[in-house]
């Protein structure tokens with residue numbers, strides 16, 4: 001497994017950095033959508049590709065040796081900019097902005113576009129599972145007071161989930177020792193499209209931390 005890295009960047013500096021990186025990731029997200037949907041002539045496609053390759057070289061002039069990992073400072077601020085679901089610097093992430101209503105209850109609203117398509121006009125089933133998995137994991141962590149990993153995730157696809165505005169919701173159903181059962185759903189304006197149940201586990205190696213959380 002990668003690392004949780006203690007990096008002493010003050011929170012005010014993190015705010016400033018995030019204000020720089022968020023619009024960059026938004027622009028790349030827009031690029032993903034444009035790459036899927038463009039109908040410009042082929043020579044323009046090739047010219048755009050050359051420009052993108054030049055931009056990639058500029059960004060790679062200095063970079064981390066591996067993935068971004070999860071970092072934290074001594075002000076209890078944690079940041080996971082590369083995360084596949086909530087990563088602020090990850091253009092593949094929608095990104096999901098999760099609201100922790102209380103420890104054990106969280107929700108998010110998101111608008112999914114062309115990059116998340118599976119069946120025509122519908123969200124890819126694996127994308128639904130990915131978004132719910134993360135939301136449920138954060139929910140199981142009881143607002144970040146303990147570490148939990150997905151043990152088993154069961155998805156029930158009630159009907160197709162249309163691309164567009166969606167609401168996701170998750171709640172802790174019950175707990176037993178180190179096991180936390182979470183129930184969750186995705187819905188559109190007409191109601192629930194996907195339901196999920198998952199068992200999230202406080203790993204043996206983190207159980208001491210959990211007791212302190």
Ligand SMILES: CCCCCCCC(=O)SCCNC(=O)CCNC(=O)[C@H](O)C(C)(C)COP(=O)(O)OP(=O)(O)OC[C@H]1O[C@@H](n2cnc3c(N)ncnc32)[C@H](O)[C@@H]1OP(=O)(O)O
Pocket residue numbers: 133134135136137138141144148149150151152177178179199201202203204205
């Ligand atoms: C805050 C950020 C949120 C991020 C959310 C993202 C969510 C994710 O995607 S996490 C990534 C995907 N998940 C993983 O990679 C997990 C990989 N698996 C593991 O690390 C381990 O197998 C882990 C942690 C699940 C269990 O390990 P360990 O703590 O050694 O379990 P162990 O002591 O054998 O079992 C503890 C209990 O859990 C049960 N259990 C173990 N594995 C599973 C499982 N896969 N499913 C269901 N139950 C399980 C056992 O039966 C046991 O139950 P009981 O106490 O009743 O006998």
